[in-house]
Amino acid sequence: MLSHKSLSSISLGLTMAMSLACGSSHQFQEPNVPVETAPIARADGDDAAIDSKPPVSDENGTVSTIPPSPVVPVVKDPEPVACSTLYAIPGIANPFLAGMPEGTEIAYPASVDRAPVNSPILVTPTDRQCFEAGRYLYFRVEGTIAHGTNADQISDADGIPTAPGQHTLGTMHNISNINAPINSLVGIFLDDRTPAQRPAAPGTLDFGEAPLRNFKTLAPQLGQIFFIGDGRDGNGKLQGFTVPQGTTRLYLAIWDAYEWNNNLGKVSGGILWVKP
Numbered sequence: 001m002l003s004h005k006s007l008s009s010i011s012l013g014l015t016m017a018m019s020l021a022c023g024s025s026h027q028f029q030e031p032n033v034p035v036e037t038a039p040i041a042r043a044d045g046d047d048a049a050i051d052s053k054p055p056v057s058d059e060n061g062t063v064s065t066i067p068p069s070p071v072v073p074v075v076k077d078p079e080p081v082a083c084s085t086l087y088a089i090p091g092i093a094n095p096f097l098a099g100m101p102e103g104t105e106i107a108y109p110a111s112v113d114r115a116p117v118n119s120p121i122l123v124t125p126t127d128r129q130c131f132e133a134g135r136y137l138y139f140r141v142e143g144t145i146a147h148g149t150n151a152d153q154i155s156d157a158d159g160i161p162t163a164p165g166q167h168t169l170g171t172m173h174n175i176s177n178i179n180a181p182i183n184s185l186v187g188i189f190l191d192d193r194t195p196a197q198r199p200a201a202p203g204t205l206d207f208g209e210a211p212l213r214n215f216k217t218l219a220p221q222l223g224q225i226f227f228i229g230d231g232r233d234g235n236g237k238l239q240g241f242t243v244p245q246g247t248t249r250l251y252l253a254i255w256d257a258y259e260w261n262n263n264l265g266k267v268s269g270g271i272l273w274v275k276p
Helices: 004-021
Strands: 040-042 049-051 087-090 105-107 112-114 121-123 136-146 154-156 178-181 185-190 240-242 249-254 264-273
Touching (some): 087 121, 087 249, 121 264, 136 185
Antiparallel strands (some): 040 049, 105 112, 121 249, 136 154, 136 240, 136 264
16 A cells, blocks of 8 residues: 555645646746857767858758858959951952052052052041050951952951962062962051162961961061951950061061952951050
C-alpha cells in the first residue's frame, strides 16, 4: 500500500501532465534569436564550421550567406572621333601625283595621268594635333570603287583580294611602290619638301596576302604608300596608323597598276583620332 505522501506526488505529476496537454500557459518557447544573426553550421567535413556572416538575399529572395562580389566597372577605350570631313576619293586618284604641281604627267602605254585631274585627295585635319608625330590615326571609309565596267572589277575599299599588284613603272617622284589589291584605298604621308628635296623613296610595303592586311597598327614612313582599305581588321576593329615625324600633309588615293584615268567610282574617307 502506498503512503499518503506517495499518493500526493503521483497526483501532482498527473495534474502537470494534463495541464501541458490541455494548452496550459506554460507552453515551450522558441529561443528568441533573429534569423539575420543566427549562426549557420557549414558542413565542410567531420567538423562543421560556424559561419556567422549575415545571410544576403538576392532580387529573387534567395538567401545566401556569401555576400555578392563587388561590381567592377568596365573601362572602355576612348572612341575615336572625326578629325576631318569625309572626302570623296575617285578611282582616278593616282598616289604618285601626291604634292605634284599642276601639269605634271605620268605617261602609260595607252594614256597619260595628269595633275590635277588625277591627283590624290589632300586631307586637311580639323585640328593640327592630328598630325603630331607618333599619334595614331584611324580611318572612316565608305563606298565602292571600280577600275572597269565588269562586275568582277568592282569592290569595296579593301580592293579585289585576288588581284594584288604593283605599279608597273615602279617608284616615282621619290614616292615608294606598293603591293596591294587593285581598287584598295591607300594613303601617303608627306612633309613640306618638294619632290626634288625628298630623300630616295622608302621600301615597298607588301599587302598582297590577307594576313598582311590584317594588322592592328602600322607605322609608314614619309613618302611610303600604305594600305588603308576599309580601315578595319578582320574582326571589324579600327586599325591604327602612326603619324611619322615631320608630317604636314596626308593624301588619299586608289590603288591601281597603271592608267588611273579610266577608272570608275569613288569611295568616301576621312581621318579619326582619340582627342587628347
